[in-house]
Amino acid sequence: MTLFQIRNLSVEVPGRRLLDDLTLDLPAGRVIALIGHNGSGKSTLLKVLARQMPAHGHVAFEGRPLSHWRARDHARRLAFLPQTTPPAEGMLVRELVTLGRYPWHGALGRFGPADHAAVAAAMEECGVTRFADRLVDTLSGGERQRVWLAMMVAQQAGTLLLDEPISALDISHQVEVMDLVRRMCHAQGRSAVIVLHEVNMAARFCDHVVALKAGRLVLQGSPADLMRPAALQAIYGLPMQVLTRDDGLPVAIPA
C-alpha cells in the first residue's frame, strides 16, 4: 500500500528550486529514511508532506490529496516533529504530551477517559512516565526529544514525520531515540518518514531509503541498495568505502 503518492512536485523560492519535478511513491508500514546532502531538498520534502509548506504538483496521503484533508483529520492520521523543538516555557511533561490530544478533542471538546488513557499510554511507551510532573525545559536533550515523541504518540497517528530528530543529540541518545522510533513503528504498525544526516544511522534503523540530490530523486530502495560505494558516491558526490562489521552490518566511511 502507498503512504504518500507524489507526482511532479516542485518547490521554488526566489532564485532557487528546492524540489524539482519529483515523482515518487512512499510505501506504508515502513521506517523510511530521507537522506541527501545539505540543500538536497530532504527537509523541504518532509515539510511539504506535513503540509507545513506550499508546493506545486500533486501529493496524496493515504489516497487523498493533501489539500482535501481537514486540519484536525490530517493531524489524527499524521504527526510531525519540527527540526528544532520550541521551548515549552513553564509546561510540565504531562501537559505537553496532553497537547497531542488536540486533534481529537479540538478547541472546545471534552477531555475524556479515552484521552487520559492515550496520554498515559504514550508516556509509558516512550519511557517518560517518571518525568510526568517535571518541567519540560529542565530535561536533557535526549529526554526532551522522547517527550516530544510521546506527544506525537498521543496523537495516535499512523504516520510519524520527523525532521532530523537526532541531529542535536550525542551518540548514545541518537541510538536510544532511533531505537525507540523503530520499535514504535514495528510494534504498532506505524509508518515513519525521517530526515537523517547520518547514512549509517539510516542504514541501521530504517527499512527503506529515499535519497535526494539537488531536489531530484537519486535512489530509492532498501538499506542494502544504499550501502554500495557507487550509490553513495552518486548521492554525496564523494568516494565512499563500505566496510563490514563483525555482525555482518555494512558501515560506510569516506574513502
Place this chain on the structure above:
Amino acid sequence: MTATRTILPLAAAAACLLWLLAARQLPLPGWPLDPEGMSLGQIRMGFGLMPRGVIALLAGAALGLSGAILQVVLRNPVADPTTLGISSGAQLALVMATIFAPDLLAGGRWPIAMTGGLAAAGLVLTIGARRAFAPVTMVIAGMLVGLTASAVATAVTLAQGQYLLSLVIWNGGSLVQQDWSGVRNLSAVLALGGAAAGALARPLRVLSLGAEGAAGLGLNVALVRLAAVVLAVAVAASVSAELGLIAFVGLAAPALTRSMGARGIGPLLLWSPLVGALVLSICDGLVLAVEGSGGEMFPTGALTGLVGGPLLIWLLPRLRGSTPPGTETAEGTAPRLSCPGRLLAVVGLGLITAAALLLWIGRVPGGWAVLDPGSMAAFLPMRLPRLVAAAASGAALALAGAMLQRLTANPLASPEVLGVSGGASLGFAAVTFAVAAPSGLMLTSGTMAGGALALALLLAFTARRDMPAERVLLAGIAVSAFASAVLSATMAVGDARSWAILTWLSGATSTVSLAGALSLAALAVAIWLGGLATSRWLSVLPLGPSVSGGLGVNLRLARLVLIIMAGTATGAATVITGPLSFVGLMAPHLSRRVGLVRPADHLTGSALIGAGLMLVADFGARMAGFPYELPLGLFATLIGAPWLIWLMTRRPG
C-alpha cells in the same frame, strides 16, 4: 545599479522642480547675501527658501547615512533612528532641558539631543543584546522606548501649560529656516560623519559575518559596534537638534538603495545618503507646494512619517530570517504554582477590598478623610464610574496583552504595539477636527471606529498565508507610526483642538458615565470568557506555527479570533485610558512571574492584576497632584515604563 541611472536623475529633477515651483514668486538676491541692501522678497529667498532647500538635502543625507550604518551594524533591515527610539530620546532630552534647565541650551541643542539619543540607543541595545539582536525584538524594544519617551515628553508638556505647544510643533520636524547656521552645522556633521563612516566601512564588512565570525577574524567586535552606533546616533541626533523629529528617512533610504540593486556595505553607505537627500527634498518640495497655496505651516517630518508607515509594511515580507528559537524568551524558568486557584482567589478578594477602600477614602484639603454615609451618597455617582471604568479597562488591556503574548510567543507583544491604539487616536483626532463641538458619544464612536479600522488593516495583513505572528506585531508598529505621524501633523495646527487631543492622548477617566463604565466591564468579562473558551489554542500557540499546525490547529482561524478579541478589548479600553498605558504588557508578565502558567490561570490572573494596576494608577492620578487630576494613562505609563525597562534589561536566568 542600472535602475539608479534612470531613477536617481529623475528624482533629482523632481526635487529641483518642486523647489523652483515654490521659489518662482521670489526674486533672486545678489551675491554675497547682505540683508541691508535686500528687498523683503530677496530676504525670504536668501535666508528662507535657499537654506531650506540645502538643509533638506543635508538632513536627508545625514539620516540616510545614520540609517545605513544602523542597518549594517545591527544586521537588521528595519533599523533606523525612528524605529530604535533614538529620535524620541533626543526629543525627550530637549523637552526636559527646555523646561528644567534652560541654561543648558546655551551650549547649543546638539549636546543635549546627543545625550538623549545615546541614552535611548543604549537602552535599546542593552535589551537587544539579551536577545541576540533579533531584528523584530529590537524594533519592538525601540518602539517601546520611543513611546515611553514621547509619553514622558507629553506629560511634561501638559504639566507646563500651553506655551510648550511650540515644542510639539518642533517635534513634527519643520524645515523652515531663518538663516544659514543650520546648513553650516549640518554640513560639518555630514562631512565628519561621512569620513568616519568611510573609515568604518571595512570593519563593518567583516562584522557582517556575525559577531562570532568577526571575532574569529581578529576584529574587536564590541569596539566596532560601539563606534558605529555612536556615530549613527551622533548624526541622527544632530538632525533632531536642528530640525526635530523627521521620521523614517533613515529607514527608507537604505531600503530604496537596496531595492535599486546596491550590493555590499560600501555602495550602501555611499548611496544611502544620496537617496536620503533626494527623498527628504522631494517630501519638502511637496510641503512647499502645498504651503504655497494654503499658507499653513505643515511640518515636513509629518509627511515623511506618512510615507514611512506604508514603507515599513512593504518591507516586512522581505525581512529575512525570523528570530532564532528561544532568543525571545525574556527570563529563565519561571516559578509554577501547584494551587493557582488559591492565589487567584486572594488576588480577587484583594481587588474587591481595594476598590471598596478607594471608594471610601480620599484626599481633602489639608489631609485625608474617610467619607461618612452622607458624603458617600454624594460622591458615589462620581467615584464609582471612574473606579469601574479604570478596573475594567485595566482588565481588558491585560487580557489583550496575555492573548497577544501567547499568540505570538513573544513576551514583548502588547496592545500598545498592535496599532489599534494608534488607529483609535486617529479616530478621536478626526472627530475633533471634523465636527465643531463634538459630543462625548461622537468622540467615543469615532475612537472605536478608528480602532476598528486599524484592526481591519491588521486582519487583512494576518489573513495572508504564512505570515508569522511577529510580523503582525511589526505591521501594528507601522500602523502606530503612521498614526503618530498624522497626529503630529494635525497637532502642528496648534489651536484648542490640538490641546483637546493632547489631553485625551494622555488618558482621562474623569468624563466617563456609569453606563459607559458598566458596558466596558461587561465587555471585559466577555473577553475573559472568550479567552477561557480558547484556552486550548492559547496553550498550543506559544509552541510556534509548525507544532500548532502539526497538531491540526486551524492557524488562520485561531489568529483571526484572538486578534479580533484582543483588538476589541484594546479599542474599548483606549477610549478610557488613552492609547498608552503599558498595563497590557505588565499584567501578563506579573501574572506569569507569580507562577500562573496554565492559560486559564494566566488569563484570569492577568485580568485581575491589570484591573488592580489600573485602580492604583487611577488612585495615584487623583491623589498625586491634588486638587488637580493627572491623566490616568499617563500615570500608568510613568509607573509601568521604568518597571518594564528594568525587566527587559535583566539578564535571563
